[in-house]
Amino acid sequence: MTNQELLAGFLDRSLNEDQLLEFEKRQLDNPEFAQEVREMVTVEHLLTESAPTVRYPLEFLSKVESSVAAQILAGAATGGILGTLAKFGWGWIVGGTTAAVVGGTAIYVAATRSDVVEPDPRPATMSSAPRTTQPPLVEQPQVATPTPSAEPVVTIREASKVDVNVKVSATNSALDQLRADYETCSTTNDRVRCAQIALQIGRTLRQTQRSGEAETYLAAAVNHARAARLAQFEVDALGELGLVYAERGDGQQAAAYFQKAIDRGQSTSVTTTTWSTALEKLHR
Protein backbone atom coordinates (compact mmCIF):
# COMPACT_ATOMS: atom_id res chain seq x y z
CA MET A 1 0.00 0.00 0.00
CA THR A 2 1.15 3.53 -0.67
CA ASN A 3 1.53 6.08 2.11
CA GLN A 4 -1.62 7.83 0.92
CA GLU A 5 -3.62 4.61 0.96
CA LEU A 6 -2.46 3.90 4.47
CA LEU A 7 -3.26 7.43 5.54
CA ALA A 8 -6.75 7.29 4.01
CA GLY A 9 -7.38 3.95 5.70
CA PHE A 10 -6.10 5.26 9.03
CA LEU A 11 -8.44 8.28 8.90
CA ASP A 12 -11.37 6.05 7.98
CA ARG A 13 -10.38 3.59 10.71
CA SER A 14 -10.36 0.78 8.20
CA LEU A 15 -6.79 -0.49 8.61
CA ASN A 16 -6.26 -3.96 10.01
CA GLU A 17 -3.61 -4.73 12.59
CA ASP A 18 -0.83 -5.47 10.11
CA GLN A 19 -1.59 -2.35 8.14
CA LEU A 20 -1.55 -0.27 11.30
CA LEU A 21 1.89 -1.62 12.15
CA GLU A 22 3.07 -0.77 8.66
CA PHE A 23 1.56 2.69 9.01
CA GLU A 24 3.43 3.30 12.28
CA LYS A 25 6.67 2.04 10.79
CA ARG A 26 6.46 4.38 7.83
CA GLN A 27 5.91 7.34 10.09
CA LEU A 28 9.01 6.43 12.07
CA ASP A 29 11.02 6.02 8.89
CA ASN A 30 9.71 9.17 7.25
CA PRO A 31 9.40 12.37 9.33
CA GLU A 32 7.73 14.23 6.47
CA PHE A 33 5.04 11.58 6.28
CA ALA A 34 4.68 11.73 10.07
CA GLN A 35 4.14 15.51 9.85
CA GLU A 36 1.60 15.01 7.06
CA VAL A 37 -0.25 12.51 9.24
CA ARG A 38 -0.34 14.96 12.15
CA GLU A 39 -1.72 17.68 9.93
CA MET A 40 -4.32 15.38 8.43
CA VAL A 41 -5.42 14.29 11.90
CA THR A 42 -5.79 17.97 12.83
CA VAL A 43 -7.86 18.59 9.71
CA GLU A 44 -9.99 15.57 10.54
CA HIS A 45 -10.57 16.89 14.05
CA LEU A 46 -11.37 20.37 12.75
CA LEU A 47 -13.84 19.03 10.24
CA THR A 48 -15.56 16.95 12.87
CA GLU A 49 -15.87 19.92 15.19
CA SER A 50 -16.42 22.69 12.71
CA ALA A 51 -19.76 22.20 11.06
CA PRO A 52 -21.04 25.73 10.41
CA THR A 53 -23.00 27.11 13.30
CA VAL A 54 -26.56 27.59 12.22
CA ARG A 55 -29.22 29.49 14.06
CA TYR A 56 -32.08 27.18 13.32
CA PRO A 57 -35.48 28.82 12.88
CA LEU A 58 -37.04 26.34 15.25
CA GLU A 59 -40.51 27.84 15.04
CA PHE A 60 -40.42 27.62 11.28
CA LEU A 61 -39.19 24.03 11.33
CA SER A 62 -42.01 23.22 13.70
CA LYS A 63 -44.54 24.85 11.37
CA VAL A 64 -43.34 22.82 8.44
CA GLU A 65 -43.53 19.69 10.55
CA SER A 66 -47.12 20.57 11.49
CA SER A 67 -47.94 21.32 7.89
CA VAL A 68 -46.85 17.93 6.62
CA ALA A 69 -48.33 16.21 9.66
CA ALA A 70 -51.63 17.90 8.81
CA GLN A 71 -51.42 16.46 5.31
CA ILE A 72 -50.83 13.03 6.76
CA LEU A 73 -53.79 13.39 9.09
CA ALA A 74 -55.95 14.69 6.27
CA GLY A 75 -54.75 11.80 4.14
CA ALA A 76 -55.75 9.39 6.85
CA ALA A 77 -59.15 11.04 7.24
CA THR A 78 -60.15 11.65 3.64
CA GLY A 79 -57.68 9.83 1.46
CA GLY A 80 -58.40 6.76 3.47
CA ILE A 81 -62.06 6.67 2.51
CA LEU A 82 -61.67 7.91 -1.03
CA GLY A 83 -58.49 5.99 -1.54
CA THR A 84 -60.16 2.75 -0.57
CA LEU A 85 -62.96 3.46 -2.97
CA ALA A 86 -60.49 4.45 -5.62
CA LYS A 87 -58.94 1.01 -5.46
CA PHE A 88 -62.18 -0.41 -6.75
CA GLY A 89 -62.96 2.31 -9.29
CA TRP A 90 -65.99 4.58 -9.62
CA GLY A 91 -68.93 3.30 -11.56
CA TRP A 92 -72.00 4.87 -13.01
CA ILE A 93 -75.30 3.18 -13.30
CA VAL A 94 -77.36 4.43 -16.15
CA GLY A 95 -81.06 4.24 -16.65
CA GLY A 96 -83.01 5.82 -13.81
CA THR A 97 -85.21 3.39 -11.95
CA THR A 98 -84.07 0.38 -13.92
CA ALA A 99 -80.49 1.05 -12.93
CA ALA A 100 -79.20 -0.85 -15.87
CA VAL A 101 -75.50 -0.75 -16.29
CA VAL A 102 -74.70 -0.03 -19.91
CA GLY A 103 -72.27 -2.66 -20.96
CA GLY A 104 -70.70 -2.49 -17.54
CA THR A 105 -68.23 -0.06 -18.92
CA ALA A 106 -69.57 3.29 -17.83
CA ILE A 107 -66.81 3.62 -15.39
CA TYR A 108 -65.29 6.70 -14.07
CA VAL A 109 -61.62 6.44 -13.50
CA ALA A 110 -60.80 6.60 -9.84
CA ALA A 111 -59.72 9.86 -8.39
CA THR A 112 -56.14 10.37 -9.35
CA ARG A 113 -53.48 12.03 -7.33
CA SER A 114 -50.83 14.18 -8.82
CA ASP A 115 -48.12 12.04 -7.36
CA VAL A 116 -48.34 9.87 -10.42
CA VAL A 117 -45.57 12.25 -11.42
CA GLU A 118 -42.91 10.22 -9.75
CA PRO A 119 -39.93 11.96 -8.26
CA ASP A 120 -36.59 11.05 -9.61
CA PRO A 121 -34.96 9.02 -6.87
CA ARG A 122 -31.82 8.75 -8.94
CA PRO A 123 -28.93 11.00 -8.16
CA ALA A 124 -28.81 14.01 -10.43
CA THR A 125 -25.83 15.30 -12.24
CA MET A 126 -24.98 18.93 -11.80
CA SER A 127 -26.83 19.76 -14.95
CA SER A 128 -30.00 17.87 -14.27
CA ALA A 129 -33.15 19.47 -12.97
CA PRO A 130 -35.33 18.11 -10.22
CA ARG A 131 -38.46 16.40 -11.29
CA THR A 132 -41.75 18.12 -11.24
CA THR A 133 -43.35 18.56 -7.88
CA GLN A 134 -47.08 18.84 -7.84
CA PRO A 135 -49.53 19.48 -5.07
CA PRO A 136 -51.72 16.55 -4.22
CA LEU A 137 -54.82 16.99 -6.29
CA VAL A 138 -57.98 15.02 -6.53
CA GLU A 139 -58.91 15.45 -10.14
CA GLN A 140 -62.41 15.13 -11.42
CA PRO A 141 -63.08 11.70 -12.81
CA GLN A 142 -62.56 11.15 -16.49
CA VAL A 143 -65.48 9.92 -18.55
CA ALA A 144 -64.77 6.64 -20.21
CA THR A 145 -68.07 6.52 -22.07
CA PRO A 146 -70.71 9.10 -23.00
CA THR A 147 -72.00 10.98 -20.00
CA PRO A 148 -74.75 9.07 -18.28
CA SER A 149 -78.02 10.78 -17.70
CA ALA A 150 -78.83 9.41 -14.30
CA GLU A 151 -77.58 10.59 -10.95
CA PRO A 152 -74.17 9.18 -10.26
CA VAL A 153 -74.20 6.15 -8.05
CA VAL A 154 -71.01 4.56 -6.94
CA THR A 155 -70.63 0.87 -7.35
CA ILE A 156 -67.98 -0.68 -5.25
CA ARG A 157 -66.91 -3.14 -7.83
CA GLU A 158 -65.85 -6.60 -6.82
CA ALA A 159 -67.10 -6.02 -3.31
CA SER A 160 -70.80 -6.39 -3.81
CA LYS A 161 -73.53 -6.24 -6.39
CA VAL A 162 -75.42 -3.85 -4.18
CA ASP A 163 -75.16 -0.30 -5.46
CA VAL A 164 -74.56 2.26 -2.84
CA ASN A 165 -74.41 5.99 -3.18
CA VAL A 166 -71.15 6.34 -1.37
CA LYS A 167 -69.35 8.96 -3.36
CA VAL A 168 -71.44 11.93 -2.43
CA SER A 169 -71.84 10.96 1.21
CA ALA A 170 -68.18 10.16 1.59
CA THR A 171 -67.19 13.48 0.08
CA ASN A 172 -69.66 15.40 2.22
CA SER A 173 -68.60 13.55 5.30
CA ALA A 174 -64.96 14.30 4.62
CA LEU A 175 -65.86 17.91 3.88
CA ASP A 176 -67.73 18.24 7.13
CA GLN A 177 -64.76 16.86 8.96
CA LEU A 178 -62.46 19.31 7.20
CA ARG A 179 -64.76 22.23 8.02
CA ALA A 180 -64.74 21.20 11.67
CA ASP A 181 -60.95 20.93 11.57
CA TYR A 182 -60.75 24.37 9.99
CA GLU A 183 -62.86 25.90 12.73
CA THR A 184 -60.65 24.29 15.33
CA CYS A 185 -57.44 25.52 13.78
CA SER A 186 -58.91 29.00 13.36
CA THR A 187 -59.43 29.26 17.08
CA THR A 188 -55.86 28.19 17.78
CA ASN A 189 -54.49 30.49 15.08
CA ASP A 190 -52.46 27.65 13.60
CA ARG A 191 -51.91 29.25 10.21
CA VAL A 192 -50.03 26.31 8.76
CA ARG A 193 -52.84 23.91 9.41
CA CYS A 194 -55.45 26.50 8.46
CA ALA A 195 -53.76 27.07 5.11
CA GLN A 196 -53.61 23.38 4.38
CA ILE A 197 -57.19 22.67 5.37
CA ALA A 198 -58.64 25.79 3.70
CA LEU A 199 -56.91 24.80 0.49
CA GLN A 200 -58.26 21.30 0.67
CA ILE A 201 -61.79 22.49 1.38
CA GLY A 202 -61.61 25.10 -1.38
CA ARG A 203 -60.37 22.53 -3.86
CA THR A 204 -63.07 20.06 -2.95
CA LEU A 205 -65.79 22.71 -3.18
CA ARG A 206 -64.54 23.82 -6.58
CA GLN A 207 -64.62 20.25 -7.80
CA THR A 208 -68.19 19.94 -6.66
CA GLN A 209 -69.16 23.18 -8.42
CA ARG A 210 -69.68 25.25 -5.28
CA SER A 211 -67.54 28.06 -6.55
CA GLY A 212 -68.76 30.80 -4.22
CA GLU A 213 -67.79 28.90 -1.11
CA ALA A 214 -64.67 27.61 -2.82
CA GLU A 215 -63.50 31.15 -3.50
CA THR A 216 -63.92 32.12 0.15
CA TYR A 217 -61.86 29.20 1.41
CA LEU A 218 -59.20 29.55 -1.27
CA ALA A 219 -58.77 33.25 -0.52
CA ALA A 220 -58.40 32.33 3.15
CA ALA A 221 -55.85 29.70 2.19
CA VAL A 222 -53.83 32.31 0.31
CA ASN A 223 -53.81 34.59 3.35
CA HIS A 224 -52.88 31.84 5.78
CA ALA A 225 -50.18 30.49 3.49
CA ARG A 226 -48.71 33.92 2.93
CA ALA A 227 -48.62 34.63 6.66
CA ALA A 228 -47.02 31.27 7.38
CA ARG A 229 -44.59 31.54 4.44
CA LEU A 230 -45.93 28.35 2.90
CA ALA A 231 -45.10 29.03 -0.71
CA GLN A 232 -46.36 25.72 -2.03
CA PHE A 233 -49.81 26.21 -0.50
CA GLU A 234 -49.97 29.82 -1.61
CA VAL A 235 -49.17 28.87 -5.19
CA ASP A 236 -51.73 26.08 -5.16
CA ALA A 237 -54.45 28.28 -3.67
CA LEU A 238 -53.83 31.01 -6.25
CA GLY A 239 -53.96 28.44 -9.04
CA GLU A 240 -57.17 26.96 -7.65
CA LEU A 241 -58.70 30.43 -7.59
CA GLY A 242 -57.77 30.67 -11.25
CA LEU A 243 -59.66 27.44 -11.89
CA VAL A 244 -62.69 28.78 -10.02
CA TYR A 245 -62.82 31.81 -12.30
CA ALA A 246 -62.09 29.75 -15.39
CA GLU A 247 -65.03 27.50 -14.58
CA ARG A 248 -67.20 30.58 -14.17
CA GLY A 249 -66.13 31.75 -17.61
CA ASP A 250 -64.21 34.75 -16.34
CA GLY A 251 -61.07 34.26 -18.38
CA GLN A 252 -59.51 37.55 -17.42
CA GLN A 253 -59.61 36.93 -13.69
CA ALA A 254 -58.61 33.31 -14.21
CA ALA A 255 -55.54 34.35 -16.17
CA ALA A 256 -54.64 36.89 -13.50
CA TYR A 257 -54.70 34.25 -10.77
CA PHE A 258 -52.78 31.70 -12.85
CA GLN A 259 -50.15 34.34 -13.50
CA LYS A 260 -49.96 35.18 -9.79
CA ALA A 261 -49.45 31.48 -9.01
CA ILE A 262 -46.71 31.25 -11.62
CA ASP A 263 -44.95 34.41 -10.43
CA ARG A 264 -45.06 33.32 -6.80
CA GLY A 265 -43.84 29.85 -7.73
CA GLN A 266 -40.95 31.17 -9.73
CA SER A 267 -39.82 33.40 -6.91
CA THR A 268 -39.86 30.52 -4.44
CA SER A 269 -38.64 27.61 -6.56
CA VAL A 270 -42.04 25.96 -6.44
CA THR A 271 -42.95 24.16 -9.64
CA THR A 272 -45.88 25.74 -11.45
CA THR A 273 -46.27 23.48 -14.46
CA THR A 274 -49.93 22.88 -13.67
CA TRP A 275 -50.74 26.58 -13.68
CA SER A 276 -48.60 27.38 -16.72
CA THR A 277 -50.48 24.67 -18.59
CA ALA A 278 -53.81 26.03 -17.34
CA LEU A 279 -52.86 29.52 -18.49
CA GLU A 280 -51.82 28.24 -21.90
CA LYS A 281 -55.12 26.40 -22.30
CA LEU A 282 -56.96 29.54 -21.32
CA HIS A 283 -55.24 31.53 -24.05
CA ARG A 284 -56.05 28.99 -26.73
Add this chain to the structure above:
Amino acid sequence: MHTLMTDEELFALVRDENDEQAFRSLFKRYDKRLYAYCLRALGSHDDAQDMFQTISLTVYDKRSAFTDGSFAAWLFTIARNYCLKGLRQRKNTTEYMEDIHIAHEEDRHSGDFLLREALHKAIASLPEEFREALELKYFDDLPYEDIAKTLGITLSLAKVRVFRAKKLIQQSLSSIISELQ
Protein backbone atom coordinates in the same frame (compact mmCIF):
# COMPACT_ATOMS: atom_id res chain seq x y z
CA MET B 1 -41.44 2.80 20.14
CA HIS B 2 -40.23 4.87 17.21
CA THR B 3 -36.86 5.51 18.79
CA LEU B 4 -35.59 2.07 17.96
CA MET B 5 -36.91 1.99 14.42
CA THR B 6 -34.77 2.63 11.38
CA ASP B 7 -35.43 5.57 9.10
CA GLU B 8 -36.77 3.21 6.48
CA GLU B 9 -39.16 1.53 8.90
CA LEU B 10 -40.49 4.89 10.03
CA PHE B 11 -40.96 6.09 6.49
CA ALA B 12 -42.80 2.90 5.60
CA LEU B 13 -45.27 3.67 8.38
CA VAL B 14 -45.76 7.19 7.02
CA ARG B 15 -46.17 5.97 3.46
CA ASP B 16 -48.34 2.94 4.07
CA GLU B 17 -50.32 3.84 7.17
CA ASN B 18 -50.39 7.64 7.30
CA ASP B 19 -48.70 7.37 10.68
CA GLU B 20 -48.33 10.95 11.85
CA GLN B 21 -46.19 10.11 14.88
CA ALA B 22 -43.77 8.12 12.76
CA PHE B 23 -43.46 11.13 10.50
CA ARG B 24 -42.75 13.44 13.41
CA SER B 25 -40.06 11.09 14.71
CA LEU B 26 -38.43 10.91 11.31
CA PHE B 27 -38.75 14.65 10.76
CA LYS B 28 -36.90 15.35 14.00
CA ARG B 29 -34.04 13.13 12.92
CA TYR B 30 -33.44 15.15 9.81
CA ASP B 31 -34.93 18.63 10.10
CA LYS B 32 -31.79 20.42 11.29
CA ARG B 33 -29.46 18.55 8.98
CA LEU B 34 -31.71 19.21 6.03
CA TYR B 35 -32.10 22.86 6.94
CA ALA B 36 -28.35 23.27 7.39
CA TYR B 37 -27.84 21.65 4.00
CA CYS B 38 -30.25 24.08 2.35
CA LEU B 39 -28.64 27.03 4.10
CA ARG B 40 -25.17 25.96 3.01
CA ALA B 41 -26.31 25.43 -0.53
CA LEU B 42 -28.31 28.63 -0.89
CA GLY B 43 -26.64 30.97 1.58
CA SER B 44 -29.64 32.79 3.04
CA HIS B 45 -32.21 31.87 5.63
CA ASP B 46 -35.05 33.12 3.44
CA ASP B 47 -34.08 30.85 0.58
CA ALA B 48 -33.26 27.99 2.91
CA GLN B 49 -36.69 28.20 4.51
CA ASP B 50 -38.49 28.19 1.18
CA MET B 51 -36.37 25.29 0.00
CA PHE B 52 -36.71 23.32 3.23
CA GLN B 53 -40.46 23.63 3.05
CA THR B 54 -40.59 22.62 -0.59
CA ILE B 55 -38.41 19.58 0.03
CA SER B 56 -40.41 18.52 3.09
CA LEU B 57 -43.67 18.65 1.19
CA THR B 58 -42.16 16.95 -1.83
CA VAL B 59 -40.80 14.07 0.21
CA TYR B 60 -44.29 13.44 1.52
CA ASP B 61 -45.99 13.92 -1.84
CA LYS B 62 -43.58 11.51 -3.50
CA ARG B 63 -43.56 8.99 -0.68
CA SER B 64 -44.78 6.19 -2.89
CA ALA B 65 -41.61 6.43 -4.95
CA PHE B 66 -39.40 5.35 -2.07
CA THR B 67 -39.54 1.61 -1.72
CA ASP B 68 -36.07 0.49 -0.75
CA GLY B 69 -32.52 1.65 -0.14
CA SER B 70 -31.38 4.34 2.24
CA PHE B 71 -33.91 6.99 3.24
CA ALA B 72 -31.12 9.46 4.00
CA ALA B 73 -29.64 9.02 0.53
CA TRP B 74 -33.07 9.49 -1.07
CA LEU B 75 -33.81 12.56 1.03
CA PHE B 76 -30.50 14.22 0.26
CA THR B 77 -30.76 13.33 -3.41
CA ILE B 78 -34.07 15.21 -3.55
CA ALA B 79 -32.61 18.06 -1.52
CA ARG B 80 -29.60 18.29 -3.78
CA ASN B 81 -31.71 18.32 -6.93
CA TYR B 82 -33.92 21.09 -5.61
CA CYS B 83 -31.02 23.16 -4.35
CA LEU B 84 -29.28 22.84 -7.69
CA LYS B 85 -32.43 24.01 -9.39
CA GLY B 86 -32.72 26.91 -6.97
CA LEU B 87 -29.13 27.90 -7.65
CA ARG B 88 -29.64 27.76 -11.38
CA GLN B 89 -32.64 30.05 -11.10
CA ARG B 90 -30.75 32.57 -9.06
CA LYS B 91 -29.19 35.37 -10.99
CA ASN B 92 -26.78 36.69 -8.40
CA THR B 93 -25.30 34.43 -5.76
CA THR B 94 -22.89 36.78 -4.02
CA GLU B 95 -25.49 38.79 -2.14
CA TYR B 96 -26.85 35.70 -0.45
CA MET B 97 -23.87 34.62 1.61
CA GLU B 98 -24.50 37.06 4.45
CA ASP B 99 -26.48 34.76 6.70
CA ILE B 100 -23.82 32.10 6.83
CA HIS B 101 -21.12 34.58 7.78
CA ILE B 102 -23.36 35.97 10.49
CA ALA B 103 -23.79 32.47 11.80
CA HIS B 104 -20.07 32.32 12.50
CA GLU B 105 -19.98 35.52 14.49
CA GLU B 106 -20.33 33.56 17.71
CA ASP B 107 -17.04 31.84 17.04
CA ARG B 108 -15.05 35.03 17.14
CA HIS B 109 -14.08 34.70 20.77
CA SER B 110 -13.04 31.08 20.61
CA GLY B 111 -9.33 30.32 20.66
CA ASP B 112 -9.15 28.56 17.35
CA PHE B 113 -11.20 31.11 15.45
CA LEU B 114 -8.44 31.76 12.94
CA LEU B 115 -8.04 28.09 12.24
CA ARG B 116 -11.76 27.60 11.77
CA GLU B 117 -11.99 30.64 9.57
CA ALA B 118 -9.12 29.33 7.47
CA LEU B 119 -10.77 25.93 7.34
CA HIS B 120 -14.01 27.31 6.00
CA LYS B 121 -12.18 29.42 3.45
CA ALA B 122 -10.27 26.32 2.37
CA ILE B 123 -13.50 24.36 2.06
CA ALA B 124 -15.09 27.15 0.05
CA SER B 125 -12.19 27.13 -2.39
CA LEU B 126 -12.31 23.37 -3.00
CA PRO B 127 -13.40 22.11 -6.39
CA GLU B 128 -17.17 21.67 -6.30
CA GLU B 129 -17.15 17.88 -6.55
CA PHE B 130 -14.71 17.54 -3.63
CA ARG B 131 -16.44 20.13 -1.49
CA GLU B 132 -19.83 18.55 -1.95
CA ALA B 133 -18.60 15.09 -0.95
CA LEU B 134 -16.71 16.47 2.03
CA GLU B 135 -19.69 18.44 3.34
CA LEU B 136 -22.01 15.47 3.02
CA LYS B 137 -19.52 13.46 5.06
CA TYR B 138 -18.68 15.90 7.84
CA PHE B 139 -21.55 18.39 7.99
CA ASP B 140 -24.47 16.18 7.01
CA ASP B 141 -23.00 13.13 8.69
CA LEU B 142 -23.77 10.75 5.84
CA PRO B 143 -21.90 7.44 5.51
CA TYR B 144 -19.88 6.88 2.36
CA GLU B 145 -22.58 4.59 0.93
CA ASP B 146 -25.19 7.36 1.12
CA ILE B 147 -22.77 9.96 -0.20
CA ALA B 148 -22.16 7.74 -3.21
CA LYS B 149 -25.90 7.33 -3.84
CA THR B 150 -26.64 11.01 -3.34
CA LEU B 151 -23.95 12.04 -5.79
CA GLY B 152 -24.52 9.16 -8.19
CA ILE B 153 -20.96 7.89 -7.97
CA THR B 154 -19.27 4.70 -6.84
CA LEU B 155 -18.43 4.04 -3.23
CA SER B 156 -14.71 4.09 -3.93
CA LEU B 157 -14.97 7.38 -5.79
CA ALA B 158 -16.88 8.90 -2.88
CA LYS B 159 -14.03 7.88 -0.56
CA VAL B 160 -11.44 9.24 -2.96
CA ARG B 161 -13.20 12.59 -3.25
CA VAL B 162 -13.47 13.01 0.50
CA PHE B 163 -9.83 12.08 0.99
CA ARG B 164 -8.63 14.39 -1.74
CA ALA B 165 -10.70 17.20 -0.30
CA LYS B 166 -9.02 16.67 3.06
CA LYS B 167 -5.60 16.59 1.42
CA LEU B 168 -6.26 19.91 -0.29
CA ILE B 169 -7.38 21.41 3.00
CA GLN B 170 -4.33 20.05 4.78
CA GLN B 171 -2.07 21.61 2.16
CA SER B 172 -3.93 24.88 2.46
CA LEU B 173 -3.75 24.95 6.27
CA SER B 174 -0.32 23.40 6.65
CA SER B 175 1.45 26.59 7.71
CA ILE B 176 -1.22 27.53 10.26
CA ILE B 177 -1.31 24.05 11.74
CA SER B 178 2.48 23.98 12.02
CA GLU B 179 2.43 27.28 13.91
CA LEU B 180 -0.14 26.01 16.35
CA GLN B 181 1.58 22.68 17.02
